[in-house]
Amino acid sequence: MQAAIYVRVSTEDQARHGYSLAEQRDACYRRAVSLGATSVLEFADEGISGAILDRPGLNALREAVRERQVDVIVVRDPDRLSRKLAHQLLLTEEFEKAGVRLDFLDFTWQDTPEGKLFYSIRGAIAEFEKEKIRERTIRGKTQKAKQGGIPIGFYVYGYSYDTETGKVSILEEEAAVVKNIFRWFIEEDLGVNGVAKRLNDQGIPTRKKKNPWHRMVVRQILTNPAYKGAWRYKGIDIPVPAIVDPQTWSKAQEKLKEARRLWAGKSQQSYLLSGLITCADCGNTMTGVYAKWWGVKERRYTCRKGFQGVRNSGCRPAKMILAAPVERVVWEQVCSWLQDPDSLVTATIEASPQAEELREELKRIEKHLKEVEKGREAVLDVLASGLLELDTQTKNKLGELKRRKERLEQRQKELMAALERIEGKAGKLEEFRLLAQEVLSKLDxxxxxxxxxxxxxxxxxxxxxxxxxPGKHGLAGVNVTVLARIPEPGKDGSIAVN
Ligand SMILES: [Zn+2]
Structure with a gap:
């Protein structure tokens, strides 16, 4: 009889309990011999967590099982195989299917429903314990935060953080830059973009030296309460050394709010599609600009991004699309959807490639199912005719076909449910019709x-x-694609336009 032993210790096991691989190996080896093994293959994973399924030793064992080199596997306990219940079940099923027996040293294993239940529960408990350890660690961190320590890496520009002690201190050089950022923004009225530009112009390095200052980074600095001495961690204020006084910090927040209001007012008034329009050639969102182009000053959309530190500066030469004709195309499309709500639904479903893929998989599954059913019937026919005896091999074959059928049916069910969810959007059609009627009457x-x-x-x-x-009218040379979305009804089932 060919036996395999599988041993595993995690780094934590070794450190906390002093478990050694040699000890496990000896015990498993003795058991294998006592079971009548004529040769013993050994598979080991050292210092690898049982939460991961992809372990070199385990992989080699599974390979050996697949190649029918093993009759029995000896393991100290199910946790050695995996710390996860799902993985334990997967492995046992795999071994069982290959006709391999599992033998545990510290665990009475019986190939009975009761044994299996016991085994599953054992796995569930291991899972539970692990979850508890995780929870304790999180609790510990929050506890530490409450006591004024910094529980996790505090990597904020302007500060240094000691990972050993959790102590935070001010980095004078960076703190001076932070102070400047606040001053320039509040007193010199540079704006977020202007501050970023000045930092870049002055050659001041960011934390990641090679990156330039992006306006988003400047905004993050201006809004981080750590600089006024209160870092927020999971809802708890943790005191850190302040770099600016609270008044300065609040002033910056007010100014940011003001800028947002101004910007929102300006752009929302004149550009119908801001935030919705994308350039297919460079991938940027396009923003409204009132700019002179080819001698005419008009509203346009551009994918060009001129601000500081931007990753994608857009098409070159700059792409400037006349706003009015694009808006007309989109508006006409919206009106036609309102007149024919079904066309909107069709447009959304077609726009979702997912549905198409699901439908194709479903077709494939249905074909496989038919094949499997045919195979089963063929075997049963032969059995009924008495030409074949119901030997182990045929039994296995039938069992395999049955399992395969079950798996396919399971997937078929999943696919059908997913498709229903997608196409269920059509169910919202009724609400949309009501909305369309209402809006159509006052469209003008x-x-x-x-x-x-x-x-x-x-x-x-x-x-x-x-x-x-250049020089041509309207949208010559440009392709506009309008992608639909089905409006989501609110809690009361009605669709609000906002
Ligand atoms: Zn572009």
Missing amino acids: DLSFAEKKALVRTLVAQVVISGRLS
């Missing part, structure tokens, strides 16, 4: 803000590819 009286809200409700994205042919 809608304010700009209402139009914009309506576009946002029905359009997921507008994609622009190509560029305007």
